[in-house]
Amino acid sequence: MTRLTTDDIQDIRFGLNAYDRYLVSATGRSLLGIGAAAAGLGDVHRFRDAASSIRMAVVPIGSGLGVISGFAETVCGILVHMGFDALVTRYSDVSGIAEAIDVGAQVILAADDDRFVAFCPRQGKTVDNSRATATGFVAGLDLMAGGLDGKRVLVLGCGPVGRWVVEALLMRKAIVTVVDRLAKKAEGLAGWTRAVFQTTIHVGFELGQALSTHHLIVDATNAAGVIHARHVSTDTRVAAPGMPCGITSKAREKLAGRILHDPLQIGVAAMACQAVHIIREQPVPLRPAVHDGKSV
Ligand code: 2YG
Secondary structure, eight states, X not given: OOOOOHHHHTTXXXXXXXXXXXXXXXXXXXXXXXHHHHTTOOOHHHHHHHHHTSEEEEEOOOSTTOOOTTHHHHHHHHHHHTTOEEEEOSXXXXXXXXXXXXXXXXXXXXXXSSOEEEEETTTTEEEEHXXXXXXXXXXXXXXXXXXXXXXXXEEEOOSHHHHHHHHHHHHTTOEEEEEOSSHHHHHHHHHHHHHHHSXXXXXXXXXXXXXHTOSEEEEOOSOSSOBOGGGOOTTOEEEEOSSSOOBOHHHHHHHTTSEEEOSSHHHHHHHHHHHHHHHHHSOOOOOOOEETTEEO
């Protein structure tokens, strides 16, 4: 699990409109649209009204290696940009969770060193960032490629995100090949998909050969410099949820407009939309929000 740094995320909040314009040019959809596609939500415009009525709270968590300066604020900025009623709690940790409940948050987002989770306490459900990130980037690749049904897709990296990427691709009837520098992890993932989906995926053992025979690629590794310019053709499209980005700068120049990569945005968008899906599937009467014991 890659731990983000303040440097990775500090400019995100200020670049969201420009990023939306890029996403619309690359996929035809904005961050909200990609998040909604990842959550299987329908028409974004109808959904946008619902978004503003759902209060979300981001709680800084000081456990382990502690708070990442700007992390909670950046997550909140992404949610506000998408039209949600979002805030960062004044307090962190347990006090922050209590504050979130007191202000009537229906979704609470928090991350420690091991997991980043959106909690829907009233529905008793959670949304995990690794799985949401995978569904968000696969939804984006699907939009870039004009559909994935029957198409060959190469997945680099068989960690938590790579596993959920494979699940999302199989649900879109893609033909999947996985490569991992540890062959055992790739074979283990193939065994899992056979057992869980009764579907065979292909295991690639030679990275260069796999890259030169695929135009649709998901980089779910936490390694830099995996995809080089020589691997990129005019048909190549890459979705890269992995951090740091596995695509070299020359390859990114060649891919111009046919690449999705960000440290947090698409994953948070997918988390928020999946939380909305949970709430709309299982609406619970709103109880009056209270704060410091008084109704607000
Ligand atoms: O609340 C805080 O500020 C910290 N406890 C946040 C710690 C987050 C650690 N995890 C990561 O940096 C990433 N796994 C977050 C998700 C990246 C999405 N690709």
